Amino acid sequence: xxxxxxxxxxxxxxxxxxxxxxxxxxxxxxxxxxxxxxxxxxxxxxxxxxxxxxxxxxxxxxxxxxxxxxxxxxxxxxxxxxxxxxxxxxxxxxxxxxxxxxxxxxxxxxxxxxxxxxxxxxxxxxxxxxxxxxxxxxxxxxxxxxxxxxxxxxxxxxxxxxxxxxxxxxxxxxxxxxxxxxxxxxxxxxxxxxxxxxxxxxx
Amino acid sequence: xxxxxxxxxxxxxxxxxxxxxxxxxxxxxxxxxxxxxxxxxxxxxxxxxxxxxxxxxxxxxxxxxxxxxxxxxxxxxxxxxxxxxxxx
Numbered sequence: 001x002x003x004x005x006x007x008x009x010x011x012x013x014x015x016x017x018x019x020x021x022x023x024x025x026x027x028x029x030x031x032x033x034x035x036x037x038x039x040x041x042x043x044x045x046x047x048x049x050x051x052x053x054x055x056x057x058x059x060x061x062x063x064x065x066x067x068x069x070x071x072x073x074x075x076x077x078x079x080x081x082x083x084x085x086x087x088x089x090x091x092x093x094x095x096x097x098x099x100x101x102x103x104x105x106x107x108x109x110x111x112x113x114x115x116x117x118x119x120x121x122x123x124x125x126x127x128x129x130x131x132x133x134x135x136x137x138x139x140x141x142x143x144x145x146x147x148x149x150x151x152x153x154x155x156x157x158x159x160x161x162x163x164x165x166x167x168x169x170x171x172x173x174x175x176x177x178x179x180x181x182x183x184x185x186x187x188x189x190x191x192x193x194x195x196x197x198x199x200x201x202x203x
Numbered sequence: 204x205x206x207x208x209x210x211x212x213x214x215x216x217x218x219x220x221x222x223x224x225x226x227x228x229x230x231x232x233x234x235x236x237x238x239x240x241x242x243x244x245x246x247x248x249x250x251x252x253x254x255x256x257x258x259x260x261x262x263x264x265x266x267x268x269x270x271x272x273x274x275x276x277x278x279x280x281x282x283x284x285x286x287x288x289x290x291x
Contacts, residue, residue, distance in 0.1 A: 017228075020223060020224070020225075020228075021223050021224055023223070094252065095221045095252055095278070098221070098250070098251070098252035098253050099219060099221060099252070099253060099278075099279075099280060100280075101275075101280045103221075103278050105275070105276065106275065106276055106277065106278035107224065107276060107277055107278060108221060108223070108224070108277075108278040109278075
């Protein structure tokens with residue numbers, strides 16, 4: 001138990017040092033919110049699209065949802081890693097130019113390398129986790145714990161709730177009215193629902 | 204009567220470092236070097252990307268090479284050694 005706590009504290013202090021030395025804390029926060037949004041809205045789209053357009057079999061929705069989340073996780077992790085690594089290397093070169101020394105063996109270079117890895121993990125993790133929460137009712141439905149109809153309602157509620165929570169979080173980050181921020185983000189979910197419903201009327 | 208070799212007891216270094224790691228992390232890292240008992244620092248100049256700091260290191264049998272390695276590891280560079288004290 002104590003060993004677990006010690007490991008957790010070590011990881012926590014290492015991550016905190018990486019953030020302090022690389023300045024990547026706010027980037028990671030940005031990636032987390034942005035990709036959690038992506039995850040939720042993607043699952044919302046799959047759930048609404050397949051239900052409204054007629055294919056409401058939970059098995060299909062889970063397969064499509066998990067497939068989309070895997071793709072999103074891989075694309076998010078690799079894209080963020082490459083982009084963040086390039087940014088961190090550019091910043092390191094700027095400091096090297098000012099210092100007139102090479103910094104490759106320093107704690108700064110090490111922290112900036114880890115910053116890219118952590119940002120990639122946060123990016124992929126946020127999208128997959130948020131998507132899985134929205135998809136969870138359909139997983140319950142697969143286990144015959146709830147009906148497909150209940151899964152649809154619950155999934156929609158969870159997705160909109162998550163969008164609202166992300167908005168609240170962004171409002172807190174920006175130190176502005178959290179409720180307004182939450183409602184703005186909820187509106188994104190409502191626009192998605194509206195567009196997919198319109199698509200259903202056209203098709 | 205045996206005579207001990209003189210030991211390095213005090214160093215004053217002129218160091219150029221990036222803004223991060225900050226001075227607290229920087230001095231904490233230096234204080235972990237063998238023989239170091241006390242580290243104090245004064246900022247001399249702040250530039251766009253760098254800080255020039257005067258670091259005073261005191262202790263017994265300070266290993267200068269290890270100090271220099273630690274400075275490099277923290278992403279900084281020793282510009283000059285401004286004061287040295289050896290003790291018997």
